Amino acid sequence: MSDEEEIYCICRSSDVSRFMIGCDHCEEWYHGDCINVTASDAKYIKKFFCKECRDKNSHLSIVYKSKYKDKIADLQKQKHHHKDERKEKKEKKKSKDKDRDRSRERHKHKEKKSKKDREDRSKERSRD
Numbered sequence: 001m002s003d004e005e006e007i008y009c010i011c012r013s014s015d016v017s018r019f020m021i022g023c024d025h026c027e028e029w030y031h032g033d034c035i036n037v038t039a040s041d042a043k044y045i046k047k048f049f050c051k052e053c054r055d056k057n058s059h060l061s062i063v064y065k066s067k068y069k070d071k072i073a074d075l076q077k078q079k080h081h082h083k084d085e086r087k088e089k090k091e092k093k094k095s096k097d098k099d100r101d102r103s104r105e106r107h108k109h110k111e112k113k114s115k116k117d118r119e120d121r122s123k124e125r126s127r128d
Contacts, residue, residue: 009034023050025060044071 005014008029019032019039024047032038035051042048047063054060 021045021048023048023053025049025053025057028052041075 007014008016008020009031011031011034013031015031019042020029021032021035021037021042022029028050030037030050032042037045037048044064045062046065049060049062054062
């Protein structure tokens with residue numbers, strides 16, 4: 001047996017103290033937090049294939065336990081829904097910021113015009 005520690009995961013660490021999941025194709029082990037799979041997600045997974053294996057072989061895909069398929073679908077919808085909500089919130093904020101900036105620019109422009117008008121009137125009065 002070798003004195004070297006085994007390294008795992010995409011992070012190439014020897015840490016085995018946190019949740020890990022193994023690829024059923026290449027048999028590599030991954031930290032759940034490195035590949036965005038939680039321990040609670042894993043209990044619904046029947047066969048797990050890592051991204052590298054799935055990229056190499058398009059026929060491979062993560063297989064979920066049949067009685068949990070609906071639950072997984074709901075969880076994924078919720079994730080996407082939350083993502084969409086965050087994206088929508090960001091877009092609204094961006095739009096609000098743009099509107100505020102436009103309003104400021106209009107206000108500046110009006111102030112400049114108003115100041116110029118006052119100066120012009122003042123000049124006209126001084127000519128009279």
